[in-house]
Amino acid sequence: MTTIQIGFLILLSLSFIIILGFIYKVWKVALFADGGPNPSFSRLAKLGRLPAERAEISRWAAYIHRVSGFAIFAFLSLHIIDVSTFAFSYAIYDNLHQIYSTWPMRLFECGLLFALVFHALNGLRLIFVDIFDVGIRKSNIALRILLIISIATTLGGSFIILQPVFI
Amino acid sequence: MKLFISRKLSYIALRTTGLMLAVLALGHFLITHITNDVAETDSSFVISRWSSTLWVVWDVLLLTSALIHAFAGLALVVYDYSKNSKSRLRTLQLLSIFVFILLVTGLMFMAVSLYRIYGTGV
Numbered sequence: 705m706t707t708i709q710i711g712f713l714i715l716l717s718l719s720f721i722i723i724l725g726f727i728y729k730v731w732k733v734a735l736f737a738d739g740g741p742n743p744s745f746s747r748l749a750k751l752g753r754l755p756a757e758r759a760e761i762s763r764w765a766a767y768i769h770r771v772s773g774f775a776i777f778a779f780l781s782l783h784i785i786d787v788s789t790f791a792f793s794y795a796i797y798d799n800l801h802q803i804y805s806t807w808p809m810r811l812f813e814c815g816l817l818f819a820l821v822f823h824a825l826n827g828l829r830l831i832f833v834d835i836f837d838v839g840i841r842k843s844n845i846a847l848r849i850l851l852i853i854s855i856a857t858t859l860g861g862s863f864i865i866l867q868p869v870f871i
Numbered sequence: 872m873k874l875f876i877s878r879k880l881s882y883i884a885l886r887t888t889g890l891m892l893a894v895l896a897l898g899h900f901l902i903t904h905i906t907n908d909v910a911e912t913d914s915s916f917v918i919s920r921w922s923s924t925l926w927v928v929w930d931v932l933l934l935t936s937a938l939i940h941a942f943a944g945l946a947l948v949v950y951d952y953s954k955n956s957k958s959r960l961r962t963l964q965l966l967s968i969f970v971f972i973l974l975v976t977g978l979m980f981m982a983v984s985l986y987r988i989y990g991t992g993v
Contacts, residue, residue, distance in 0.1 A: 733952055770948065777941040784934070784973050788980035791987065794914035805910035813904055820900055824893040831886050864905050 708800050712786055719778040726774045730767055762840070765847055769826050772819035779816060807869045814862040821857045825850040881943045888940040895933040918988055927985065934977045942970045 790797040803809055829850055833843045902920075903912050920926045945966055953959035 729952065773941075773944050774948070777945065780937055780941065781969075781973055784977045788976060790914060790917060791980040791983040797917075798913045801913055802910075804912070805908070810909070813909065817900060817904070820896060824889075824897055827889045828893055831889065834886075861905060865909070868908055868910065 706799055708789070708796060709803055712782075712800055712803060715782050715785070719782055723771075723775045723778050727771055730770055734767065761844060761847060765826055769823060772823045776816070776819050776823060805868070807866075810865050810869060813865055814858060817861045817865070818854060818858040821854040822850070825854055876943075876946065881946060884939055885943040885947075888936040888943070891932065891936045892940055895929060895936065898929070899933055917984075921985065921988060930981065931978070934981070935974065938970050938974045938977075942967065 786800055787797075789800055804813075826847070829843065829846050832838065832846070838846070903909060907916070921930075946963060949959055949962045949966065953962055
């Protein structure tokens with residue numbers, strides 16, 4: 705463990721704390737300001753049912769979209785800084801970059817993959833809904849399909865990312 | 872209400888950069904984690920990747936569009952969550968300074984890295 709790796713891990717932990725704080729903020733504001741049903745564990749349980757007219761799933765999609773976007777930006781800020789070491793010295797870059805292939809970081813990358821794929825597909829759905837004036841029913845169907853796609857992509861991608869850990 | 876940036880510009884910028892990032896960011900993740908293992912993406916990987924103009928352009932576009940997208944998206948979050956117009960303006964100013972520093976840092980160190988790879992020649 706070199707000093708620069710420890711510095712990276714400190715900044716990474718800091719961004720985790722900031723992300724948790726953001727999730728708390730989203731949760732608190734949702735409880736007071738959003739109007740309509742509040743997000744809660746009982747609501748979460750009801751998401752298992754599948755009546756087509758329920759709009760609750762798009763509310764959760766909005767929260768996941770917001771939190772995943774924030775988390776990606778937090779990681780991006782750190783990633784810009786750590787990749788910048790390439791400009792100073794290749795040795796420092798290689799040393800710092802070894803962290804990315806450790807197993808906890810690989811687990812983090814699986815989470816990052818889900819955040820990226822969900823955020824991208826849900827964003828494309830929002831653009832699609834805006835341009836073609838799609839109704840709530842069809843946009844909810846699209847949301848379910850993209851959820852299945854993003855979970856499947858994450859599972860497939862995680863298999864590839866985590867494979868070197870088990871070999 | 873005094874707006875920090877035009878709503879229309881922010882709406883269009885968020886959607887345009889979002890469409891770009893759906894290709895650029897997912898493509899970046901694909902080549903660094905799926906088609907190549909992340910352990911192989913060391914400095915020699917970066918040097919060989921940046922020997923092609925496509926990937927230099929790709930990375931510049933990825934960096935700028937990601938930061939524009941992040942700023943426009945977070946501006947909406949600030950509009951939702953700030954208590955009054957004064958704190959909103961202050962938060963947006965801090966946010967824009969932070970994003971600008973990241974953009975300058977990223978582009979500057981990328982230019983220095985390319986200079987280190989190619990030297991003084993073109």
